[in-house]
Amino acid sequence: MWPRAFAGLIAGLFVAAAITGLAAWLPPGPWAFALVPSLIAFIPLWMLAAVWAFSFRSGARAWGVMGACAIGGFLLLWLLRLSGVVQ
Template identity: 70%
Template sequence: MWSRALAGIVAGFFLAAAATGLVAWLPPGPWQKALVPSLIAFVPLWMLAALWAFSFRSPLRAWLTLAGCAALGFAALGLLRLTGAVQ
């Protein structure tokens, strides 16, 4: 149970951070206009990721899934930045 909670807290934090970055960068227009709404959305996204960690059968699956989704999110952010798709 503790390792799932730790997966939700640590890996969920990075997953919520990647999702927050995507929420800020994906809408059209400058990202500065979406900064405040995306920062407001960070805490609920982090709580959802922490709750999601308890839906897995094993702590290893929770860690791998949450960390993998966070890595994919940061990869998408990096790809958006490298391609110049964000302003």
């Protein structure tokens, strides 16, 4: 139970941060207009990620899947910035 809880708290933080970054960058217009709503949505997203961690059978699987999702999210943010789609 504790490994899944820590996966939800730590890896879930990065999953929520990646989703928040995508939510701030992807709508049309300047990202500054979407900053406050995406920051308000960060805490509920983090809580959802923490609950999601308990759907896995083991802590290792929770860490693996949630870590891969976080890395994928930040990789997508980096690729969007590198390609010039977002500023």
